[in-house]
Amino acid sequence: MTEMSYLDGNMLDGPLRELFAVDLSAATGRCQSCGTVAPMAGLHVYSHAPGLVARCPTCTQVMLRLVRTPDRAWLDLRGATFLAVPMPLDGPVTR
Amino acid sequence: MGIVSPGFQGRRRTGGPALPPGQYLTDDFPVLSAGPTPKVPLDTWEFVLSTEAGAEFRWTWPELTGLPQETPTVDIHCVTRWSKLGTRWQGVSLDTLLDGVDTAARYALAHSYGGYTTNLPLDDLRGGRAWVVHTYEDGPLPAEHGGPARLLVPHLYFWKSAKWVHGIRLLVDDQPGFWETAGYHDYGDPWREQRYQGD
Numbered sequence: 001m002t003e004m005s006y007l008d009g010n011m012l013d014g015p016l017r018e019l020f021a022v023d024l025s026a027a028t029g030r031c032q033s034c035g036t037v038a039p040m041a042g043l044h045v046y047s048h049a050p051g052l053v054a055r056c057p058t059c060t061q062v063m064l065r066l067v068r069t070p071d072r073a074w075l076d077l078r079g080a081t082f083l084a085v086p087m088p089l090d091g092p093v094t095r
Numbered sequence: 096m097g098i099v100s101p102g103f104q105g106r107r108r109t110g111g112p113a114l115p116p117g118q119y120l121t122d123d124f125p126v127l128s129a130g131p132t133p134k135v136p137l138d139t140w141e142f143v144l145s146t147e148a149g150a151e152f153r154w155t156w157p158e159l160t161g162l163p164q165e166t167p168t169v170d171i172h173c174v175t176r177w178s179k180l181g182t183r184w185q186g187v188s189l190d191t192l193l194d195g196v197d198t199a200a201r202y203a204l205a206h207s208y209g210g211y212t213t214n215l216p217l218d219d220l221r222g223g224r225a226w227v228v229h230t231y232e233d234g235p236l237p238a239e240h241g242g243p244a245r246l247l248v249p250h251l252y253f254w255k256s257a258k259w260v261h262g263i264r265l266l267v268d269d270q271p272g273f274w275e276t277a278g279y280h281d282y283g284d285p286w287r288e289q290r291y292q293g294d
Contacts, residue, residue, distance in 0.1 A: 006131075046129050050174050050254060050274055053129040060131055062210075067278040069291040074278035 009043035009054060015066055019073055022085050030081040033061035040064075040083070113170075115285035118178040125177055126239045129273065133208040133238075133259045140243050142227060143262035146198045154192075156243070160229065162187045167226060169249035171256070172285040184247055186228030189220040189263075200265035204272060205246050208259040212272035214281070215248065215255055217265060224250055227260060252283040252290070 013025040030037045036058040043054040043063060051067035051074070063079040077083070114120060137156045144152040154162070166185050172178045203217045219225065229236050229244040236242035241258030248255045254274050275281050280289040288294060 048125075049127050049129045050279060051129075051277055055130060062130070065277050067274075069278050072278070076277050 006044040006046050006055070009039070009041040009045055011045050011047065012040060012043070012052065012054060012064070012066070015052060015068070019075060022087060024083065024085065027083045027085040029063060029083045031056040031059060031061060031063055032079050032081045034059035035081075113180065114178050115172055116288045117290075118172055118176055118285065121177040121179055123177075124179060124182075124240065125173070125175075127173065127175065128239070128258075129211065130209055135208050135243055135259060137243055141262075142192075142244070142260065144192055144196060144265070145262065146196060146265045147200045147267050148198075150197070152192070152196060159187060159227065159244070162191055165226060167228075167247065167249075169247070171249050171253050174252040174254055174279065174283070174285075174290050178285075183232050184226065184228040185230035186226040186244070186247065188223060189225040189227070190223060192227065193221065196265075198265045200267055202266040202269045204264045204266055204270050205255075205257040206261055206264065207257045208261045210273075211257055211259070213246075213255050213257050214270055214272045214275055215251065216269075216282070219248060219251065220263070224248065250284070252280075252285050254279065255283055 010025055016024045025041045027040045028037055029040050034056060036056055038057060042057050044057055046053045051065055053062055054064040056063050061079055065076040067074040140156045142154045142159055164185055165188050168181055168183045170180045171182055200217055203220055204212055204214050206212045225248045227244050228247045244260055246257040246260045271281060278291055280291055280294055283289050
């Protein structure tokens with residue numbers, strides 16, 4: 001039996017770059033289902049489908065879906081509690 | 096002009112196009128999947144039909160395969176644009192499974208082992224147009240194609256034919272499923288090219 005293969009989350013970089021100005025492959029995300037915090041690049045991405053489906057590497061629940069239609073992109077992040085994106089401030093940081 | 100309408104049963108008519116618009120023909124059977132393939136042992140497999148009133152009807156594997164079987168040969172159309180003609184299946188008609196089920200629901204939500212869902216009007220599951228199938232081309236339905244059993248609703252795009260089907264919930268109100276909540280069309284008629292919301 002053939003198991004459907006997946007790609008790693010680095011493949012999301014190009015499709016998500018269409019939507020966001022930041023590099024999300026360097027971001028970390030928290031799985032809403034199991035709480036795992038992991039780099040987006042570590043997600044398991046199923047691309048042989050009507051859209052991209054990125055799953056948590058720990059519990060396999062869906063963290064992100066991206067569907068590209070002719071006139072818009074549909075992004076569903078309900079399976080991710082947060083995305084933490086590296087984004088240093090330009091000036092000195094006051095704590 | 097004749098007064099007899101060809102009706103609205105099958106859209107593929109003699110002399111008409113073999114393929115819906117925007118589709119290409121393939122002899123392969125491409126495998127599409129939005130996640131890992133569930134492994135469902137037959138001794139624990141079940142199909143659950145639940146109504147809007149909370150009633151449940153359950154079939155084990157021996158019970159499902161013991162029901163009257165049908166052998167549809169149908170064309171299938173994937174929203175990713177491939178179509179495959181003359182596919183042969185064996186399974187149980189939804190008319191059989193719905194027989195005797197008391198419901199006022201107008202909608203259905205199919206749900207699968209692995210978490211996939213897809214919605215359909217209940218009318219589209221009736222009238223000899225939908226099956227729970229377990230056999231493909233004379234062999235057990237392979238897991239990568241939805242085995243042990245999948246839904247088969249060939250008059251709609253193939254994402255509506257849920258792989259690894261676990262059950263169907265009958266609903267008073269429409270509830271969009273996995274792809275329908277991510278930009279895909281709520282109904283998905285390939286002959287009207289209803290791929291995305293707004294088509």
